[in-house]
Amino acid sequence: MISNYDVVIVGGGAAGFFTAINIAEQAPKMKIAILERGKEVLSKVRISGGGRCNVTHACFVPNDLVKFYPRGEKELKGPFHQFCSGDTIEWFEKHGVTLKIEEDGRMFPITDSSQTIIDCFLNATQKLGIAVLTGQSVQSVFKGENYWKVETNQQSFKCEKLVMTTGSNPKIWEMLQEFGHTIIAPVPSLFTFNIKDNRINDLMGVSAVASVKVKDTKLKASGPLLITHWGMSGPGILRLSAWGARELATKNYQFTLQVNWLNDLDFDTVLEDLKTIKEENSRKIVSKFCPFDFPKRLWESLLLASGISLETKWADVSKKQLTELVQQLTKGQFQVNGKSTFKEEFVTAGGIDLKEINFKTMESKQHQNLYFAGEILNIDAITGGFNFQNAWTGGFIIAQHITSES
Structure with a gap:
C-alpha cells in the first residue's frame, strides 16, 4: 500500500517539525507527513538545555551570529538574513510560547521546560492536520520522474517534495551517497x-x-x-x-x-x-x-x-x-x-557537503525537490541555542520555497 503526500519529511526532530508547521501554515491544502524511526518524536528537544530547551541565542545580527558556527559560518550568512534569532522569538510568541534571555544570552521558554516547546509543536501539527508517524524506519528512497518514493519498515510513501531532517544518521547518509551526495565523515564536536x-x-x-x-x-x-x-x-x-x-x-x-x-x-x-x-x-x-x-x-x-x-x-x-x-x-x-x-547533548561535525546545497532554498543542487535542514548537513555550533537556530532557519527557508512554488 502506498500513501500519497505532497511533502514527506523524514526525521521527527526540531528541524522536521518546524519545516512541517511552516509549510502547513502557508499552504493549508498541502498533505504533509513526518516520518520518525523512533517511538517518540522531538527526543533531542526534550533533553536539550538540561530539560529546559535552549531554543535560540540573543544574538540578533546575522554577521555576528554566524561566528558561533565552526562549520557553516560562510553558508549561513544568507539564511540568517532571511530568518534570524529575532524571528524565532516572534514565531514562538505567535504560537503561545514566550522566551526569556539569560545572562549568558541563552534563551529558554519562561516555563523552563522543554515540554512547552514539544506541546507547541504537537498541538500545531494536530491543528494543521500534519500526519506524525512513529516507528517508521526508512529502508530505501527511490527517485521517480517527478516524484519521490520512500519505503519504511511499515509502508511506502510517495511525494512530490522530500525533506530530510534526520540529524547524524549514518544509514540515511549512506542512502544519500547513492544519490551522488558527498558525506563529510562525522567526528564528535562539543x-x-x-x-x-x-x-x-x-x-x-x-x-x-x-x-x-x-x-x-x-x-x-x-x-x-x-x-x-x-x-x-x-x-x-x-x-x-x-x-x-x-x-x-x-x-x-x-x-x-x-x-x-x-x-x-x-x-x-x-x-x-x-x-x-x-x-x-x-x-x-x-x-x-x-x-x-x-x-x-x-x-x-x-x-x-x-x-x-x-x-x-x-x-x-x-x-x-x-x-x-x-x-x-x-x-x-x-x-x-x-x-x-558533554551531558546528553551529543553533537557531530560532519554530514552533507555544504557545496552541494543551495542555501537560498536549502534544496539539493543534485536533485530537484530534495531538501535538507538541521544537523544532517555539515553544520554545527557551540552550545547556547545555535544548533536549534540553524534548524529553525533551515526549516523556515524550505517552507518558503516549497509554498512559493505551490
Missing part, C-alpha cells in the same frame, strides 16, 4: 577533556576564566573553564573542542593542553606583578594572599606544583619558585587522554 593530573585531582567544581590552547597548533579559545572529576569542561573547553573537532580527532584525542589561568595576562606581566607583590607583602603568607581574582583551592594547588609550601612567606619565595609559579599560572601544561560527551 566534548570535554579527560585529564588525570595531581594539580586538579581534588578540585572538582572549581572554575576560572581561562584561555586554553592545544600545543603546537593554532587552536585556542577562552572562557570559563570548569574542573570536573574526569578533567576539564566549561564553555572555554567546549569552544575549543568544537573548533578543533577534526584536528583533535586526527590526534585521537591525545594532546597537550596549555592553560593560562589568568586568561589574557602574559608571562612577563605576571612575573613583574608578582615581584612587586613579593616586595610589598614580604611578611604575608603566600597561600593566604592571592593577588588575582582566582579560586583559593586552585591557587594553593599551583603553589604546591611550583614547589612553594602553603606556610611560606612571600619574602622566602626564591626566584626559581616565582618563575615556576608564573609558568603554572600562564603556561600550565596538561596531558589530555581522551574525551567525554
Whole structure:
C-alpha cells in the first residue's frame, strides 16, 4: 500500500517539525507527513538545555551570529538574513510560547521546560492536520520522474517534495551517497577533556576564566573553564573542542593542553606583578594572599606544583619558585587522554557537503525537490541555542520555497 503526500519529511526532530508547521501554515491544502524511526518524536528537544530547551541565542545580527558556527559560518550568512534569532522569538510568541534571555544570552521558554516547546509543536501539527508517524524506519528512497518514493519498515510513501531532517544518521547518509551526495565523515564536536593530573585531582567544581590552547597548533579559545572529576569542561573547553573537532580527532584525542589561568595576562606581566607583590607583602603568607581574582583551592594547588609550601612567606619565595609559579599560572601544561560527551547533548561535525546545497532554498543542487535542514548537513555550533537556530532557519527557508512554488 502506498500513501500519497505532497511533502514527506523524514526525521521527527526540531528541524522536521518546524519545516512541517511552516509549510502547513502557508499552504493549508498541502498533505504533509513526518516520518520518525523512533517511538517518540522531538527526543533531542526534550533533553536539550538540561530539560529546559535552549531554543535560540540573543544574538540578533546575522554577521555576528554566524561566528558561533565552526562549520557553516560562510553558508549561513544568507539564511540568517532571511530568518534570524529575532524571528524565532516572534514565531514562538505567535504560537503561545514566550522566551526569556539569560545572562549568558541563552534563551529558554519562561516555563523552563522543554515540554512547552514539544506541546507547541504537537498541538500545531494536530491543528494543521500534519500526519506524525512513529516507528517508521526508512529502508530505501527511490527517485521517480517527478516524484519521490520512500519505503519504511511499515509502508511506502510517495511525494512530490522530500525533506530530510534526520540529524547524524549514518544509514540515511549512506542512502544519500547513492544519490551522488558527498558525506563529510562525522567526528564528535562539543566534548570535554579527560585529564588525570595531581594539580586538579581534588578540585572538582572549581572554575576560572581561562584561555586554553592545544600545543603546537593554532587552536585556542577562552572562557570559563570548569574542573570536573574526569578533567576539564566549561564553555572555554567546549569552544575549543568544537573548533578543533577534526584536528583533535586526527590526534585521537591525545594532546597537550596549555592553560593560562589568568586568561589574557602574559608571562612577563605576571612575573613583574608578582615581584612587586613579593616586595610589598614580604611578611604575608603566600597561600593566604592571592593577588588575582582566582579560586583559593586552585591557587594553593599551583603553589604546591611550583614547589612553594602553603606556610611560606612571600619574602622566602626564591626566584626559581616565582618563575615556576608564573609558568603554572600562564603556561600550565596538561596531558589530555581522551574525551567525554558533554551531558546528553551529543553533537557531530560532519554530514552533507555544504557545496552541494543551495542555501537560498536549502534544496539539493543534485536533485530537484530534495531538501535538507538541521544537523544532517555539515553544520554545527557551540552550545547556547545555535544548533536549534540553524534548524529553525533551515526549516523556515524550505517552507518558503516549497509554498512559493505551490
